[in-house]
Amino acid sequence: MALFDKYAALIGQFASLEATGYNPFNVSFDTVLSPTEAMIGARRILLFGTNNYLGLTYDRAVIEAAAEATQRLGAGTTGSRVANGSYGTHRQLERHLADFYGRKHGMVFSTGYQANLGILSALAGKDDHLILDADSHASIYDGSRLGHAQVTRFRHNDPADLDNRLRRLADTPGDKIIVVEGIYSMLGDTAPLREFVEVKRKWGAYLVIDEAHSLGVLGRTGRGLAEAAGVEADVDFVVGTFSKSLGGIGGFCVSDMDGFDILRVASRPYMFTASLPPSVVAAVTEALNQLRHRPALRQQLLDNARRFHAGLADLGFNIGPEASPVVSAIMPDPATAFTFWSKLLEAGLYTNVSLPPATPKGLALLRSSVSAAHSRSQIDHAVQLFAETGRAMGLIGDQAAAPPE
Numbered sequence: 305m306a307l308f309d310k311y312a313a314l315i316g317q318f319a320s321l322e323a324t325g326y327n328p329f330n331v332s333f334d335t336v337l338s339p340t341e342a343m344i345g346a347r348r349i350l351l352f353g354t355n356n357y358l359g360l361t362y363d364r365a366v367i368e369a370a371a372e373a374t375q376r377l378g379a380g381t382t383g384s385r386v387a388n389g390s391y392g393t394h395r396q397l398e399r400h401l402a403d404f405y406g407r408k409h410g411m412v413f414s415t416g417y418q419a420n421l422g423i424l425s426a427l428a429g430k431d432d433h434l435i436l437d438a439d440s441h442a443s444i445y446d447g448s449r450l451g452h453a454q455v456t457r458f459r460h461n462d463p464a465d466l467d468n469r470l471r472r473l474a475d476t477p478g479d480k481i482i483v484v485e486g487i488y489s490m491l492g493d494t495a496p497l498r499e500f501v502e503v504k505r506k507w508g509a510y511l512v513i514d515e516a517h518s519l520g521v522l523g524r525t526g527r528g529l530a531e532a533a534g535v536e537a538d539v540d541f542v543v544g545t546f547s548k549s550l551g552g553i554g555g556f557c558v559s560d561m562d563g564f565d566i567l568r569v570a571s572r573p574y575m576f577t578a579s580l581p582p583s584v585v586a587a588v589t590e591a592l593n594q595l596r597h598r599p600a601l602r603q604q605l606l607d608n609a610r611r612f613h614a615g616l617a618d619l620g621f622n623i624g625p626e627a628s629p630v631v632s633a634i635m636p637d638p639a640t641a642f643t644f645w646s647k648l649l650e651a652g653l654y655t656n657v658s659l660p661p662a663t664p665k666g667l668a669l670l671r672s673s674v675s676a677a678h679s680r681s682q683i684d685h686a687v688q689l690f691a692e693t694g695r696a697m698g699l700i701g702d703q704a705a706a707p708p709e
């Protein structure tokens with residue numbers, strides 16, 4: 305038996321995609337022109353499948369900060385935060401994050417994935433219980449395994465089910481740690497956080513929220529869903545990423561928990577990996593500054609999200625009820641999702657195909673995401689391409705794609 309025989313099913317699926325000439329997992333952009341446009345070969349593509357919510361990847365000040373930091377501090381740190389890889393700028397970014405969230409402590413990781421790995425594996429030891437929303441991101445599941453904790457799942461966004469699970473665990477030893485997300489990345493829905501907080505209080509559990517997709521998007525000052533729901537005081541740990549609204553890479557956790565800094569020597573995904581390079585730290589620090597001081601970006605994002613959401617809803621696509629920057633059209637099956645995706649790309653529009661196991665409930669999704677950097681005409685053009693393609697494929701009726709006013 306050959307080493308990769310265990311992947312026979314996956315290899316088959318991949319080969320059949322390659323045969324179509326369009327493999328969504330193999331797209332690469334040859335040139336990126338702006339947060340909303342790129343080139344694939346000689347073709348100009350409109351980007352509606354990034355996580356560049358505030359469009360900060362091309363912000364002048366962000367780029368200049370990265371360039372200046374590279375000149376001043378070099379291209380990389382060549383080491384871990386607990387060895388030679390802690391620079392003053394890492395500490396400064398941690399202070400900025402803690403300050404932004406009004407928390408005592410902040411810790412920066414090399415990716416958002418590692419932030420979940422590092423926090424969940426270190427918070428929950430083998431006798432503790434992690435209670436996860438069933439639709440949690442892979443990094444939350446993987447982090448839960450890494451610490452050997454007992455893992456319980458509750459039905460997505462269902463406070464009554466969470467309550468039941470905690471009741472059943474009431475007599476077991478160990479801490480109970482609930483993990484939810486702000487905006488869920490696949491369907492763009494948000495957690496019923498107030499109800500979760502009531503359950504958390506009732507059972508004396510801890511609450512971790514991953515604000516990966518809601519930082520810079522929700523809340524009066526952009527801190528995320530906990531701020532929007534008015535329950536920040538009941539959230540014990542906020543985890544997030546720099547790779548979406550902040551346009552960089554890296555992850556973080558902030559908290560008021562006394563003794564937080566022990567995580568720096570208890571969290572293996574923090575300790576045993578190289579720290580973020582100076583360019584990224586500087587770019588993210590400046591992007592955070594922009595996020596804080598340019599609330600108009602968030603307003604623009606929400607206006608754009610509403611326009612795009614309404615456009616697809618009016619056409620009759622099966623999308624979620626909430627106007628969030630993530631807008632996913634539910635497709636009847638994976639093959640239709642692939643065909644739709646490839647036709648859109650041929651027409652010059654890039655979106656994401658999302659399939660199980662990455663999607664909830666086995667759904668095949670055509671996921672789009674909106675940026676503050678999209679213009680009205682780009683949004684209307686994207687809606688128009690959805691209309692033409694959807695009609696040609698018989699997925700929607702003949703309604704006109706009238707732009708919302």
Ligand code: PMP
Pocket residue numbers: 415416417418420441443485489514516517545546547548553554555
């Ligand atoms: N948490 C959630 C909810 C996510 O959606 C993602 C990325 N899609 C991550 C964590 C990981 O973040 P990163 O890609 O920055 O490592």
